[in-house]
Amino acid sequence: MKDNTLHIHMLGSFELCRDDKIIQDSDNRSRKLWLLIAYLIYHRGQHISQNQLLNAIWEDHDNANPDSALKTLSHRARTQLDVLGFDMGKSVLQCKKGEYFFNTELSYTLDIEEFDKTLQAAKQSEDSSEKCALLTQAVSLYSGEFLARFSSESWVIPVATYYHNLYLDAVESLVLLLESEKSYDKAVEICTKATALMPYEEMLYLHLMNNLILTDRKEEAVNIYHDLADMLSTTFGVKPSDEVRRLYKQTIACLQKKSLEIEDVQKQLEDEPSVQTPGAMFCDYDLFSAIYHALSRGLERSGGIVHLAVLTITDLSGRELPARSLSVCVENLKALICTTLRHGDILSMCSPSQFVLMLPNANRENSDRILTRIEHDYLRRYPHTPARLTHVLQPVLPMPYHNSEE
Secondary structure (H helix, E strand, C coil): CCCCCEEEECECCCEEEECCEEEECCCHHHHHHHHHHHHHHHCCCCCEEHHHHHHHHCCCCCCCCHHHHHHHHHHHHHHHHHHHCCCHHHHHEEEECCEEEECCCCCEEEHHHHHHHHHHHHHHCCCHHHHHHHHHHHHHHCCCCECHHHCCCCCHHHHHHHHHHHHHHHHHHHHHHHHHCCCHHHHHHHHHHHHHHCCCCHHHHHHHHHHHHHCCCHHHHHHHHHHHHHHHHHHHCCCCCHHHHHHHHHHHHHHCCCCCCHHHHHHHHHCCHHHHCCCCEECCHHHHHHHHHHHHHHHHHHCCCEEEEEEEEEECCCCCCCHHHHHHHHHHHHHHHHHHCCCCCEEEEEECCEEEEEEECCCHHHHHHHHHHHHHHHHHHCCCCCEEEEEEEEECCCCCCCCCCC
């Protein structure tokens, strides 16, 4: 039996489906075409003037003949919609008296409409089981940011933020309900999907780790923490929140329930993967800071020398690199540094565009030579890079030892 209902999805990829036919926004050459369709669907129930459409689709428009450009674009949009069935273009997108509108008399479903209605029903429900079912239905409708491919459009940004926050609140409300019912496995499932869609929301990781712990999956919780710490360090140069770190430390403490012999402790330390990797050791900034303090405390007595270096990535003019170029540069440079430095050297990210390195037993001249070689090797390996590398050096000063009995 044919399904003549038009099914529209705007959360995540933009798709329109009818019967067994589907069209979606994956063709970047038709960006403005999809923006026109999306704008009219989002403003369903409204008649949109030509000037409003031009401002939304051509934000800096200076077309010599805007009326002609809009007519051409609407014709192309209708042709695209005709793929869903004969004459669907004219049925979906209509124009009267110079105003454009989406035909709401069609049989259609729209995911953002369903999302809003389901959340509203959940908010009004006083029955916890019904509320839980409605919230589960709502979060399942969220497949990604609103019109994800058009996230930079000025009219899309506030709408995307609105649905982002609605989804985040819905997930937290649902997880709290599931926790109250001791449905920890279901809470883990919800949080896992949510972190994939919103990888930078620490609240989601806190709930995910907590529910993994409650289902006796502490090792998984520890791995989640390490993944989060690595991502935050690489992307933003920051560490997880105090609350997340506190939960992590409690989990680590619970994992070991019996006393260890010194041979067991040594075996655990020797089995640490980072120790066995060739070249320098990369670690998160918390661990780097702890090692820095340990080395600094020992220098007072040992008389050794350690140099600290900060390697900064900018564009060729000394300004910030675009996020995508910076991400590629960071990954490539990290690999190069790890293989270039010695086995006892240590590095971390101290900001999204800076590496910090500790070089034990290397004087200033040798340390400078090492950093200069890394910069030259990077440029030789990636001659078309948009990045410029610079470094500064200074010795690690001994931390004075104070005897409390003196």
